[in-house]
Amino acid sequence: MTAASTPKGERRRNLLVVAAAELLTEGGFAAVRHRAVAERAGLPLASTTYYFGSLDELIGAAVRHEAEGELAEGRRRLELLSEQPHGTADVIELVLDLLLGTASREGGTESVLLRYERLVGSPRRPALAELMRELAARLHELLGEIFTRSGVEISGDRMFELIALVDGAVVNALIESDPDPRGAARRMLRAQLL
Structure with missing residues (x-):
C-alpha cells in the first residue's frame, strides 16, 4: 500500500498537487518549494x-494538473463552440x-511572462521532458480539432507555423514591454486566418 492509496492519502496528495500548481502559475518553478507547497496546502512540511x-x-504532478485542467476546459469550450454559431x-x-492561458485575457504581461518562463525553462528540468512532450502532443491534437470543427482545415505543419507565429509575437511583445502580449498574438493569428 502506497502513502496515497487511502482516501485520506489521496486527499492530502491532491491538496499538495493543487497547491504546487497554484504556486507554479503564480511564480514559476522557483516558487514551488517544499515549505511553500506545504503551507499553501495547510499540511505539515514532511507531507511533501x-x-x-x-x-x-x-x-511534474503540478504541471500535469494545470495542463489537464486547461485541456479539459478547452474541450468543454470546443463543445460549446460546436453547438452554436x-x-x-x-x-x-x-x-x-490554450496557448497563453486564460489569465492572459485580463491583459498585462505577468501571467504570459510566467507561462513562457515555465515553458522555456522546462528543458532545465529533464524529469519533465517526457511529460512536456506528451502534453504538447495533446495540445496540438486539441488545436487541430478546434480548427477542423471550425471549418479551418490546416495541416499539421501549418498548425506548427501558427503556434510559432503566436510564440514569436508574444516574445517580441514581452521584449518590447508591450502591455498586451495577447493582443499582439491575436493580431498575428487574425492576419493569418482571415
Whole structure:
C-alpha cells in the first residue's frame, strides 16, 4: 500500500498537487518549494516528501494538473463552440486561451511572462521532458480539432507555423514591454486566418 492509496492519502496528495500548481502559475518553478507547497496546502512540511519522492516529482504532478485542467476546459469550450454559431474571433480566443492561458485575457504581461518562463525553462528540468512532450502532443491534437470543427482545415505543419507565429509575437511583445502580449498574438493569428 502506497502513502496515497487511502482516501485520506489521496486527499492530502491532491491538496499538495493543487497547491504546487497554484504556486507554479503564480511564480514559476522557483516558487514551488517544499515549505511553500506545504503551507499553501495547510499540511505539515514532511507531507511533501511523504507523498512525493522528489521536488521534481511534485513539480511534474503540478504541471500535469494545470495542463489537464486547461485541456479539459478547452474541450468543454470546443463543445460549446460546436453547438452554436461562432466566428473566427471566437476560435482565435479559444486558441489563445490554450496557448497563453486564460489569465492572459485580463491583459498585462505577468501571467504570459510566467507561462513562457515555465515553458522555456522546462528543458532545465529533464524529469519533465517526457511529460512536456506528451502534453504538447495533446495540445496540438486539441488545436487541430478546434480548427477542423471550425471549418479551418490546416495541416499539421501549418498548425506548427501558427503556434510559432503566436510564440514569436508574444516574445517580441514581452521584449518590447508591450502591455498586451495577447493582443499582439491575436493580431498575428487574425492576419493569418482571415
